[in-house]
Amino acid sequence: MKYFLLALLALLAGTPFYGLGNYPLHLVIMCLLWGYVYTSWSIMGRLGLVSFGHGAFLGIGAYSVVMLWNHFGVSPWIGAIAGVVVSVIVAVIIGLPCFRFKIVGHYFALVTLALSEVTRLIIVALRDQTGGSLGATPNTALAQGNAWSLGALQFSEKIVWFYAILAVWLAGLWVWAKVDRGMTRLALEAISQEEEAAASIGINVTRSKLFVTLISAVMTSIGGVLYAQYQLYINPETVSGISISLQMVFGVIAGGMYVMLGPTVGAVFTLLLAEGLRLALGDSFKQFPALDLAIYGLMLVLFIIHMPKGILGTAAQIWQRRAAAKAPARG
Amino acid sequence: MEIFDIFLLEAVLNGILLGGLLALLSLGLNLIFGVIDVVWICYAEMIMIGMYAVYALHVQQHWPLLAAMAAGIAIVALLGALMHQFVIRPVLSAEPINQLLVTGGVLFFLQAAATLAFGIEFKNLGVRLPPVVIGEMSFSFPRIIAFAMALAGVAATWLLLTRTYIGTAIRAISQDRGIMPLMGVNPGRVFVVTSALGGSLAGLSACLLVLQYDIHPAIGLSFGPITFLICVLGGLGNMLGGLVAAFIFAQFISVGGFFFAIEWGYVIAFVFFIAVMFWRPQGILGGK
Numbered sequence: 001m002k003y004f005l006l007a008l009l010a011l012l013a014g015t016p017f018y019g020l021g022n023y024p025l026h027l028v029i030m031c032l033l034w035g036y037v038y039t040s041w042s043i044m045g046r047l048g049l050v051s052f053g054h055g056a057f058l059g060i061g062a063y064s065v066v067m068l069w070n071h072f073g074v075s076p077w078i079g080a081i082a083g084v085v086v087s088v089i090v091a092v093i094i095g096l097p098c099f100r101f102k103i104v105g106h107y108f109a110l111v112t113l114a115l116s117e118v119t120r121l122i123i124v125a126l127r128d129q130t131g132g133s134l135g136a137t138p139n140t141a142l143a144q145g146n147a148w149s150l151g152a153l154q155f156s157e158k159i160v161w162f163y164a165i166l167a168v169w170l171a172g173l174w175v176w177a178k179v180d181r182g183m184t185r186l187a188l189e190a191i192s193q194e195e196e197a198a199a200s201i202g203i204n205v206t207r208s209k210l211f212v213t214l215i216s217a218v219m220t221s222i223g224g225v226l227y228a229q230y231q232l233y234i235n236p237e238t239v240s241g242i243s244i245s246l247q248m249v250f251g252v253i254a255g256g257m258y259v260m261l262g263p264t265v266g267a268v269f270t271l272l273l274a275e276g277l278r279l280a281l282g283d284s285f286k287q288f289p290a291l292d293l294a295i296y297g298l299m300l301v302l303f304i305i306h307m308p309k310g311i312l313g314t315a316a317q318i319w320q321r322r323a324a325a326k327a328p329a330r331g
Numbered sequence: 332m333e334i335f336d337i338f339l340l341e342a343v344l345n346g347i348l349l350g351g352l353l354a355l356l357s358l359g360l361n362l363i364f365g366v367i368d369v370v371w372i373c374y375a376e377m378i379m380i381g382m383y384a385v386y387a388l389h390v391q392q393h394w395p396l397l398a399a400m401a402a403g404i405a406i407v408a409l410l411g412a413l414m415h416q417f418v419i420r421p422v423l424s425a426e427p428i429n430q431l432l433v434t435g436g437v438l439f440f441l442q443a444a445a446t447l448a449f450g451i452e453f454k455n456l457g458v459r460l461p462p463v464v465i466g467e468m469s470f471s472f473p474r475i476i477a478f479a480m481a482l483a484g485v486a487a488t489w490l491l492l493t494r495t496y497i498g499t500a501i502r503a504i505s506q507d508r509g510i511m512p513l514m515g516v517n518p519g520r521v522f523v524v525t526s527a528l529g530g531s532l533a534g535l536s537a538c539l540l541v542l543q544y545d546i547h548p549a550i551g552l553s554f555g556p557i558t559f560l561i562c563v564l565g566g567l568g569n570m571l572g573g574l575v576a577a578f579i580f581a582q583f584i585s586v587g588g589f590f591f592a593i594e595w596g597y598v599i600a601f602v603f604f605i606a607v608m609f610w611r612p613q614g615i616l617g618g619k
């Protein structure tokens with residue numbers, strides 16, 4: 001299994017050299033970027049902290065870099081740090097009282113939903129600075145035929161972005177695995193089963209929850225920074241608010257919340273569903289503008305009812321069951 | 332100063348009118364939560380379907396407006412019953428958060444279905460009612476109708492719950508889901524009736540919203556969050572709390588929007604919501 005994954009990774013790393021053209025490469029980059037963001041969400045989501053507010057962190061990351069760069073000429077590297085710091089502050093302001101006062105389950109989901117809407121509304125309300133609903137574009141640093149600007153974190157070549165985002169995605173998976181093996185995961189699993197009992201055996205509930213929330217928030221806001229710098233266009237609806245927050249939650253559920261690559265599979269699945277339909281239906285796809293979304297919604301309902309572990313989770317389960325069935329025959 | 336005050340009064344009165352509408356919006360969701368213990372995250376999308384139903388019947392099929400509205404209410408009520416039967420029932424015994432999430436799938440589906448059927452262009456009924464002018468203040472006429480209808484809807488729901496057999500059964504189930512089957516109440520039937528009732532309230536909201544706003548597939552996202560927050564603020568399942576919360580929220584939006592931009596009104600309302608959650612997580616009128 002390990003070698004298979006390494007081979008897959010090697011295959012992935014060579015993507016820019018297969019001569020696929022710009023658009024397929026862009027799709028792969030988007031899969032990795034959203035895979036990373038979904039992974040960030042799942043770090044807390046799979047431990048019983050279902051947040052509908054991650055649009056807030058994505059938006060804070062994206063708007064921090066672009067606003068600091070456009071209005072003050074601050075390098076996106078510093079802007080990214082600023083975005084992360086703001087995200088940490090917001091996560092503590094919301095997380096600490098939530099965890100202390102035991103706001104869990106759908107109450108937690110709805111409080112965080114309010115957070116993501118507040119972020120979106122503030123961005124829209126500050127339209128003189130942010131451009132409001134029209135969105136914002138970072139001032140370009142690529143004049144005079146420059147393809148690179150490391151200081152401004154702008155690259156016109158997709159290959160640079162591919163490797164940058166591949167590295168960030170791998171780092172995200174590494175953090176996921178690290179949390180997965182840590183004590184905090186065990187503590188949080190106990191908490192999500194029975195919070196009072198967990199507290200009574202000496203688990204610090206608030207601290208454990210805050211720990212994964214901060215990791216998740218920081219990673220998500222970095223995702224927002226990357227999104228802004230790669231797309232070079234941000235919009236309050238696409239980086240914050242209820243719709244992107246729901247998209248994250250359901251992408252992860254579709255892929256599988258409890259396995260490392262589940263969120264990435266969810267991202268690939270959602271992006272390729274639209275592309276697949278476009279290919280399959282050809283020109284007639286344009287007549288059905290939201291067919292992919294309709295199929296997606298229907299599949300989500302079926303997934304949650306019939307396979308709550310998601311695509312990859314269910315596949316892993318079947319694979320393990322087969323392996324278990326084979327093992328006695330071999331032994 | 333004189334003029335300032337009259338406009339502030341106008342904002343406050345408009346806030347009260349908006350409060351009635353928000354109260355109706357949250358009523359159906361609250362009813363469903365109180366009885367079935369499930370949050371329909373797609374509730375606003377069901378209202379959107381109702382708005383499209385009224386539009387399709389009135390503008391495309393040339394039905395009289397009132398007939399189209401009655402049919403719209405019936406359609407959303409049916410949708411509510413179907414929603415319970417096919418989506419909620421299979422996950423009734425699953426974890427609460429799964430029940431919330433499954434309705435999110437329905438949200439995407441309904442949005443997409445509306446886009447497929449009607450496209451993404453803004454649609455409206457083309458009914459324009461003149462504003463009501465009192466002194467120097469002016470009020471939107473549809474909003475006054477909405478306010479009156481919302482109060483009527485709230486009163487009718489209250490009468491239904493307190494004066495009829497099925498209403499008594501609904502309240503009994505909401506108090507103790509475990510014991511009522513032993514008393515001979517069929518919870519499955521009560522759940523379906525409640526869902527249909529919640530759906531019909533969504534349909535009524537749709538009829539009132541369609542008079543004031545343009546319809547588009549994503550319109551649910553614009554008033555969905557506020558509907559949930561009102562229910563939570565009032566104490567999920569507590570209908571009286573929902574009413575109070577609706578009027579509080581409406582004042583924040585209306586008066587906040589009067590002093591600053593309208594988005595700031597919403598920001599203040601949402602921040603207020605978050606603050607109250609930390610102070611009283613069970614809602615302003617919820618019991619421990």
